[in-house]
Each structure stands twice: as C-alpha cells, then as structure tokens.
Amino acid sequence: MRSLLLRLYGAFTTLAQPLVRRKLRRRAAAEPGYAHAVEERFGHYDAEAVGTGWCWIHAVSLGEARAAGILIEELRRQYPGIPILLTNGTATGREEAAKLLQPGDLQVWQPWDSPGAVARFLDRFRPRIGVLMETEVWPEMTAACTERGIPLVLANARLNEKSLAGAERLAWLARPAYSALAAVWAQTEADSHRLVSLGAKVAGVYGNLKFDATPDMRQLAAAAKLRGQLPKPIVVFASSRDGEERQLLEVLKRFGALAPVPPEQEAVRSIARRVHDVQWMIVPRHPQRFDEVAALVESHGFAVARRSAAGAPAESEIWLGDSLGEMALYYGLADVALLGGSFEALGGQNLIEAAACGCPVIMGPSTFNFAEAAELSLAAGASQRVPDMEHAVTAALKLTENPERREAMSQAALAFANANRGAAERTASALLAIAEAASPVGEERAEPRLE
Known part of the structure; x- marks a missing residue:
C-alpha cells in the first residue's frame, strides 16, 4: 500500500x-x-x-x-x-x-x-x-x-x-x-x-561504461590528415559551459593585448606572442548555445570561424565547433584540451572520451561529477589540474611547446582509457x-x- x-x-x-x-x-x-x-x-x-x-x-x-x-x-x-x-x-x-x-x-x-x-x-x-x-x-x-x-x-x-x-x-x-x-x-x-x-x-x-566507447576511427583519421595541413597547434576548450567561454576569452584578450610592451617586460611579450601562435577552438556542451557563444566571441573582438560554415577562413582567431557527434574529430585535432564544466562549479564534463582519443587534458578545480576518473587520469599522467583559467591557458601553452611531454601524456591517456574497460x-x-x-x-x- x-x-x-x-x-x-x-x-x-x-x-x-x-x-x-x-x-x-x-x-x-x-x-x-x-x-x-x-x-x-x-x-x-x-x-x-x-x-x-x-x-x-x-x-x-x-x-x-x-x-x-x-x-x-x-x-x-x-x-x-x-x-x-x-x-x-x-x-x-x-x-x-x-x-x-x-x-x-x-x-x-x-x-x-x-x-x-x-x-x-x-x-x-x-x-x-x-x-x-x-x-x-x-x-x-x-x-x-x-x-x-x-x-x-x-x-x-x-x-x-x-x-x-x-x-x-x-x-x-x-x-x-x-x-x-x-x-x-x-x-x-x-x-x-x-x-x-x-x-x-x-x-x-x-x-564507467564510457571507458568502453570506441572513438570514431574515420573522424580520427580525418583529424590526423587535417592536422598535417595546419600551421599552428590547436587547443580545444571541449564541452564548455555557460560562463566558462567568457573566462577563456577574457584571458586570451588580456594576454594577447599585451604585445606592445617595453623591452624590459619581455616575459610578458613572450606570453602574448605565444597566445597568437596557437589556434584556439571552443566546442560548447549544449547546441542551443552555439549562436550565443559565436556572438560572445565576436563581442570580445575576436574573429570566429564556425565548423558549420562552409569555407570558413582558417586564419580566424577562434574556431567554433558547432556540430554534434564530432568530438573524436575535435579531440583528434587538439594538441591539448581544456575540460569544460571544470572551470565553474559544475562538476566537470566527461574526460574519458578525450583519453580514448589520446588527447592530454587540462582540468579546472571542479570535477565532482567524474571525481574518480579525474583522479585516476591525474595519477596516470594523462591530465593536469590547474586552479583557474589563467593557469589553464599558461599550462596549455607550455604543452604545445613541449612535444615530448605532450606525447608522453597522449600515450598515458590511451593506456588509462584501455586499463578501465x-x-x-x-x-x-x-x-x-x-x-x-x-x-x-x-x-x-x-x-x-x-x-
């Protein structure tokens, strides 16, 4: 009863x-x-x-x-x-x-x-x-x-x-x-x-069932082919959430605007130059926010190229991954991924898919939705945790400039994913x-x- x-x-x-x-x-x-x-x-x-x-x-x-x-x-x-x-x-x-x-x-x-x-x-x-x-x-x-x-x-x-x-x-x-x-x-x-x-x-x-997912091999192959044609390393902000894109854009704008500085501030000049030497890409978690994020990018003074727009200019400062079902392509393109949902108090998004694609991950402080996976990934050397977005951008720049470290993290990510199937x-x-x-x-x- x-x-x-x-x-x-x-x-x-x-x-x-x-x-x-x-x-x-x-x-x-x-x-x-x-x-x-x-x-x-x-x-x-x-x-x-x-x-x-x-x-x-x-x-x-x-x-x-x-x-x-x-x-x-x-x-x-x-x-x-x-x-x-x-x-x-x-x-x-x-x-x-x-x-x-x-x-x-x-x-x-x-x-x-x-x-x-x-x-x-x-x-x-x-x-x-x-x-x-x-x-x-x-x-x-x-x-x-x-x-x-x-x-x-x-x-x-x-x-x-x-x-x-x-x-x-x-x-x-x-x-x-x-x-x-x-x-x-x-x-x-x-x-x-x-x-x-x-x-x-x-x-x-x-x-976690998601360890048993097999990345789309056709997407990974397409990414590998495309990467050979790109002039810059790529940092992908994967499955970003509301509020996080603004954090990234403000950091990039602040760092990038520091180019014309006195010679005695060469360290700052170096950061600005390094920001411009990377192709930044944002892939929002929710498709209903694609237009909103595109407008946000432009409001911060950046040119944006959308995945959905045929013939989008490769020289655009920010690429927007506005498509569903192509995360393997985006992770395959990325030299390093920033983990969406972890830079606001949202608990983080799934980092397992990135690991299965061999993509190193930089995560923020909030990963309670995938707490054990995050800790296992850190212990395996497949990811790195930072306290905020400014540190995330800096860490991403260091990884793009260190191919040996990046490759070691990529192999650790693949091993981590396979070990938990x-x-x-x-x-x-x-x-x-x-x-x-x-x-x-x-x-x-x-x-x-x-x-």
Whole structure:
C-alpha cells in the first residue's frame, strides 16, 4: 500500500502538469525538439506505439544517451534482436538516442512522474525490465514498477556529495525510491557507499561504461590528415559551459593585448606572442548555445570561424565547433584540451572520451561529477589540474611547446582509457540475468526467458 507522503507527491505532480507544459513551450522557443510529441510526456501515444517485453532504457540527456549506446551495443552482442524501448528527457538526449534505434525498437519521451502518466506508459509498453542510466530515479516510477513486478535497475550509477545531500533533504521520497530498485551497478566505490546510504541495493561496482566507447576511427583519421595541413597547434576548450567561454576569452584578450610592451617586460611579450601562435577552438556542451557563444566571441573582438560554415577562413582567431557527434574529430585535432564544466562549479564534463582519443587534458578545480576518473587520469599522467583559467591557458601553452611531454601524456591517456574497460560486458550480463528471470507483465512467472 502506498504511503500518504507518496500519494501527496503524486497529487502534486499531477497538479503541476500545466506548469510542465508551459516550461516545455518556453524551451521549444530555443530548441524546437521540445515541441515534438509533447503528449508522450503525459502518457498519450500514437496507436502504433505499442509492444510488450521491451528492454526499456531511460537516458535523460546527451551524456546518458551516449552511455546507453555503449550498453545497447553490448546487449545486442550478447542477445541479438533484443527489443529496445528508449526514453529521454531532453531534446539533445532524444536526438542522440535516435541514432541507436534499429528496426523493431521504439523511442518516446520519458513520462512525467505523475501517477496517470506513469501508469499509461507502463500499461502501454509493458517492459520486461527498466534500466535507468546514471542518476535518474523518480519516486512514482519506482513505486509503479514495484507494484507491477517490473524490475527497475540503475546502471552506470553515480551520486556525488551534492546530490546525496539533496536526496537526504527529501529522504521521505528518495529512500523508498532507491530501496525499490532491483539492482544498482555503481561506477566507483565512493558512488556505491553514497547509494547504499540511501537504501540502494548495490549489486556491483562495475566502472564507467564510457571507458568502453570506441572513438570514431574515420573522424580520427580525418583529424590526423587535417592536422598535417595546419600551421599552428590547436587547443580545444571541449564541452564548455555557460560562463566558462567568457573566462577563456577574457584571458586570451588580456594576454594577447599585451604585445606592445617595453623591452624590459619581455616575459610578458613572450606570453602574448605565444597566445597568437596557437589556434584556439571552443566546442560548447549544449547546441542551443552555439549562436550565443559565436556572438560572445565576436563581442570580445575576436574573429570566429564556425565548423558549420562552409569555407570558413582558417586564419580566424577562434574556431567554433558547432556540430554534434564530432568530438573524436575535435579531440583528434587538439594538441591539448581544456575540460569544460571544470572551470565553474559544475562538476566537470566527461574526460574519458578525450583519453580514448589520446588527447592530454587540462582540468579546472571542479570535477565532482567524474571525481574518480579525474583522479585516476591525474595519477596516470594523462591530465593536469590547474586552479583557474589563467593557469589553464599558461599550462596549455607550455604543452604545445613541449612535444615530448605532450606525447608522453597522449600515450598515458590511451593506456588509462584501455586499463578501465569492461563495464559494458559486466553490466549487460547482469541486466540480462535479471530480465531472463522476470515474467512478462501480466503473465504468471514461468521458465526464465527473454521475449
């Protein structure tokens, strides 16, 4: 029987639906993808969107969708023909996840966590198992899956200290939700301890799925060919976030403007000259910010060349990587990468992809989202930590001028990435074992089988 608090939560999420619709309309003004199939978010689907026995995988946004792609590839290797139902919460996540679909698969929006929307979703698709990627745990969804006998698991699970503190403040909702999960496979021991403290049944510490990603070899080959034609080394600010691009541009402007100085300040003159001897490139994390970042670059007095613009002048001071799905190309071009999300208090973006491409990384002070990966990378000699953007620019300049050090870091990055593979195989095997033991929804439990 549901607790009074959970029923109150369900009443709140039901009453909040008009506010959710208004928020979606506002988001759609900047990202049209949010206007697509809005009714799916409230459990209303096209007649042809039906099935049973799905392996349902929820990947809320871009990073989770990429991790889901690694897991799905391994699931298909171990169980060819497995039917996949994908749900997402953001427009970029849905766009990325759509690339994973094969004939027989289906993609819809994540249902809003109200009793009605969740019930309609589960009754329509009747999944054999539900897989939540990384962090997404919703109270109504976990309760509804428990009531229907649908095993719901959390894969590639992570929980930082900030998120744990937030969950503990809402322990009356969080604890029942985490304890209702059939299994949790954590990325690190630290994640495991935090998840267990919320009542989660951690069944293993399997590492990060993203170590099992294989960079696009065609992109790396194209990058290698292009690098031979470029006159300058390249520093890429990868997956930059709001506020960080301004930091970089202000440092570059300050350093670069110092060229006409007296001879006695030759050290300063040297910094300015070195800044101009490097090609700087910014790759924003979120595509809806591409135009905003281009305007920001120009407002700081820099010429900008966009990846999306055919024939963009190579001599532009700042290149803008305004494309999706080409991070291997950007990392392949880079002599060194600055890690986005680590120069504001945002926890850092994924540095594993850079390592897999053999790209040295310079990270700022904030890496709590990938704390263990960051520390392992530092210990392996694949990355360097600095306190702020000014030190990051200086460190990047030193690396571009030291090919021996740069090559050593590149090889360390490749070794670091290869040493931490294997999470996909372990996670897929454990997931399939649970799915095989589950009865299809609405049927009596029979011999274990995946349909």
